[in-house]
Every structure is written in C-alpha cells, then in structure tokens.
Amino acid sequence: MAEIFRGQRIVPVWVTAARSLNKAKGRTERNYVLEITSPILLLPADLPVISAVDAMLRKAKDGLSVETVASTLFPHGMYRRYGRPDFYERYLSAIKKGKDTGTWGTYATRMIERTNPKTKVTFNPLDIIVRKLHTAKNGRHIHAAYELGVMAPADLVDEPVIDFGCELPLYDPVTDGGRPTNIPCLSHLSFKLNDDDTVELTAVYRSHHYAQRTLGNLIGLSQLLAFVANEAGLEPGTLTCVSTQAHLDVGTWGGVKATDALLATFPEEDAAH
Numbered sequence: 001m002a003e004i005f006r007g008q009r010i011v012p013v014w015v016t017a018a019r020s021l022n023k024a025k026g027r028t029e030r031n032y033v034l035e036i037t038s039p040i041l042l043l044p045a046d047l048p049v050i051s052a053v054d055a056m057l058r059k060a061k062d063g064l065s066v067e068t069v070a071s072t073l074f075p076h077g078m079y080r081r082y083g084r085p086d087f088y089e090r091y092l093s094a095i096k097k098g099k100d101t102g103t104w105g106t107y108a109t110r111m112i113e114r115t116n117p118k119t120k121v122t123f124n125p126l127d128i129i130v131r132k133l134h135t136a137k138n139g140r141h142i143h144a145a146y147e148l149g150v151m152a153p154a155d156l157v158d159e160p161v162i163d164f165g166c167e168l169p170l171y172d173p174v175t176d177g178g179r180p181t182n183i184p185c186l187s188h189l190s191f192k193l194n195d196d197d198t199v200e201l202t203a204v205y206r207s208h209h210y211a212q213r214t215l216g217n218l219i220g221l222s223q224l225l226a227f228v229a230n231e232a233g234l235e236p237g238t239l240t241c242v243s244t245q246a247h248l249d250v251g252t253w254g255g256v257k258a259t260d261a262l263l264a265t266f267p268e269e270d271a272a273h
Contacts, residue, residue, distance in 0.1 A: 069216025
C-alpha cells in the first residue's frame, strides 16, 4: 500500500517521510509518494535542517553534500551563471573531464545529451521538452498521453506531438540492463502542462536512500522544474516524487542512535500523511 506525504515545502515533507521510515520494519517501505505543492519555496526554518543533513553527509563521505546530490539532477549554479543554452555545453565539458571510469555519469548528463541509436547523432532531450512545452503553452492544452513507461529517449527525436505530456526517461536498457549495481535510481521524469499555465513534475525512483540522497534529490528536482517552467514561459507547479522502494540508510548518519538524535532536532512541522 502506498504511503502519501503532502505539503507545501520540500523540507517538512521529507522530514515527515524520513520519520515514518525510521519506524518501519527494516526502515524500508514500498511506494512512498511525496507531493509538494510549492517546491521552490524555502523558508528560514528549512535552512537548519538542510545544514544538519549536509554536515552528516560531509562527515560520512568525502565530496558528498546536499548541493552535490542536487547538482547531479540539475546544474543550477551553472545555469544561473551562463543561461540557456550556453550552460549545456559548459556542463557536459566539465562532467566529461571529471567522470570516473566505469561510472554512468549524472542524471543531468543523460537529460542533456543522448545519442540516436539509428543515426548516431546526439540530441538534447531536456531542451526538446522545454521547446515542446513553450509551443504547447500557445497551442492546444492536452495535458498528457496515457503512459506505460515504454518510451525511449530516441522517441523525442521524431517529429514531436506538442500537445502530449513530456517524458524524460533516465534508465537506458542498453547500458544499464546488464548491471546488477551502479545503475541509476531515478527511472523516469514526467512533465505535465496544466490549463493555468503551470507545469508539474513527477519523478519515479526504483530505489531511494532517504538519508544520503532524497533531500538533495528533491532540491535538484525543484531546480529542474523551475528551469523548465522559466524557459517555457510557464509557472512551476506541484512536484511529486514516487519512491518505489524507500529506505532510511541510518549508516549514512552514523547509526541508529545518531539518526534518532538527528531526526529529533528537526522542527515538528509535519506534512499531511
């Protein structure tokens, strides 16, 4: 059975879900759904929580922070500095120089650069979505096609049907299908255009570590949504994150006692559950 956590802001929704996971058997559950209505809204009360999680991540693993987790989804700082489209090439160049051998890269890389398996020509799925949404805003507002998760990134290269929902698959069966580990946890992104010219984002994770990754993931997703909305001339709407398997990885925060202590310091602003 799905567990649904609803709220206005990222931090309170994530805190409520993490506390719920901390009480679950094995600290693992299936189908955790986080629904955040104003994902780009950040209040002063949210900052100490982000800072506390960031401190734990930096202590546990060299080079990992909330910001680095967020930037694997969307390079917000580079976008703010260089704008679209210039940040695309700058980001890809930086990542290719720093990519470790044997790793699959970042989610942002997969969004920005893919290769058509037929023509071997590279294309930018994320920018195609921005352009499709911008066109659909001024055209026919059909909200979504009925999805079955069988799209391949190359489908976006074909002549676009601008009034359908916009899909951004991350899992690649060619490169990821044979790997038992070191494969992306984020499986799929789906953008939807509403009649009020807002755009919503739904993200589906096959597996989600709520201590090490989820808070940074949510921040990165909110920045991605803000980017798409801004560049398409729309307003950002609801962010929905579906963790098909959610796990509170207490080892990241130093064990059970340290996790209990950390969660106890967070504000008691529970989201609806």
